[in-house]
Amino acid sequence: MKIGMFIKNFAIGKEFSKNGIPTKSGAEFHCENHALQLIEHGDSVYIMTKKKYFFTKGREILNGIDLCRLHAPFRWLESIIRLITTHRNTDCFYIIGTPHFAVWAILYARMFNKPTTLVITIKEEVFEKQLNWRNKILASCTNYIAISQEIKDELIRKTEVKSSQVHILPQGVDSNRFIVVNEQVKRELRKKYKLPEDKPIVLFCARLVLRKGVDTMLKAWEIIHKNNQEAILIIVGGGENHLFDQIKAVSQKLGNSIILFGEVQKPDEYYQLSDLYFFPSRMEGLPTTMMEAMASGVPCVASDIGGCRDLIAPSEAGVLVEAEDYNTFAKEILNFIDNDSLRKESAAKGRQYVESNLDCYKLLPKLRNILQNKL
Structure with missing residues (x-):
């Protein structure tokens, strides 16, 4: 054809x-x-x-x-x-x-x-x-x-x-490319990228523009850091230069708990080394990055908007939060960080849903x- x-x-x-x-x-x-x-x-x-x-x-x-x-x-x-x-x-x-x-x-x-x-x-x-x-x-x-x-x-x-x-x-999404790795591989990946092996890592992987909820993310992270100073937020993706500067300033204020990796060609390993995916976007079609996170066995905390709703509601791969509600975002992320069984359950459901419906x-x-x- x-x-x-x-x-x-x-x-x-x-x-x-x-x-x-x-x-x-x-x-x-x-x-x-x-x-x-x-x-x-x-x-x-x-x-x-x-x-x-x-x-x-x-x-x-x-x-x-x-x-x-x-x-x-x-x-x-x-x-x-x-x-x-x-x-x-x-x-x-x-x-x-x-x-x-x-x-x-x-x-x-x-x-x-x-x-x-x-x-x-x-x-x-x-x-x-x-x-x-x-x-x-x-x-x-x-x-x-x-x-x-x-x-x-x-x-x-x-x-x-x-x-x-x-x-x-x-x-x-290619479920043979985006895969779940065991704890040993996860630790090795964290060593590779000079990240702490034993601290909770939250991932934001998307374009750095306001539409993706970068401002909401930073407000939520201030609350998260206040309650859990061990947690690390890693940000993968290119975007507006002034937002990079803003994120660096917030990170300095919060004990350098935010790490910027910038634009990368293959984000696969960043999903695999993370514990949680944070996606406070204001507007989406059907977010590819969230499908990649689910395929990689990473539970998601995302905005309750079209697209995100299509992925999280049927799969139970995480929770949905009203867009811009940074207080609730922080509450749900802290809950996932503190609840190992909840993370594992959501991760397994997300991976299963991708294999059955999104490959x-x-x-x-x-x-x-x-x-x-x-x-």
Whole structure:
């Protein structure tokens, strides 16, 4: 099967923006992971995206993916030319988000009776059908994928598509990569990263922006440190430079109990050495980092918002707290730190839920059926 994927930004050519935020978004990870899984399955995949910088190539093979960067101001025209020349005979179209140039692929697909699938990865991407002509075309796809129940409900309400066209399908996680390790390995990993072997370690692994609840995290940590000065908070992820400075200042005030690791390529071992995952985000689609934590056997204390709710409520892999309620966050984290049996029980339930419901390779057949309009 030949699959054309369309996304606004992909491998733009710079790792960080001027203010320190990583340029690779959750949608891009979603696109890349699905592309690689489909290729591994035996499908042919190409990606069309915006060309943002002059120094990036118009077309290249990146990790086995045929990547085409479309030139402004005629991306729509270039995409059509490619579809009838270099990328003809596409069997189905997979659109991530709502890139403007993708509407022409939808029209092309409709002309040749090819199925189109549009995936929404965050509620704020859901569009009003009647707002403009582009949105009317986006609302004419064959199928839609929502990665959470909240997104599905919003999509049906705003676009007027039929419920039967909208499929809830998590992006999933590789449960063979993110694994539970024993105590000996956990201690060795802590030695490797120069962390204390015998102290409780709480992990925050996400982009450092206010939307992720960094301010809530710091307020909660002040309370946690006051009650348990042994606890360590490790922060993994890139983000806004001024927030790094703020975190360093708070850490100094709290006995250097917060350790910043910055952006890392593979967070696997940081999950494995941690006792608890702290995720006070204000807004999510379906947080990949939380799925990775669950797969690694790390219980979660997270905001009671769409996406987080889809993971914690059915799995019992942790607890949900009202977003911004730093007092309750601190209370629940201290409870997990002090309750070894609760941590182990939540960890086991989270891992089991991932294996049964969130393994990306088990979800792949459903994705392929949706793309081919076989459901």
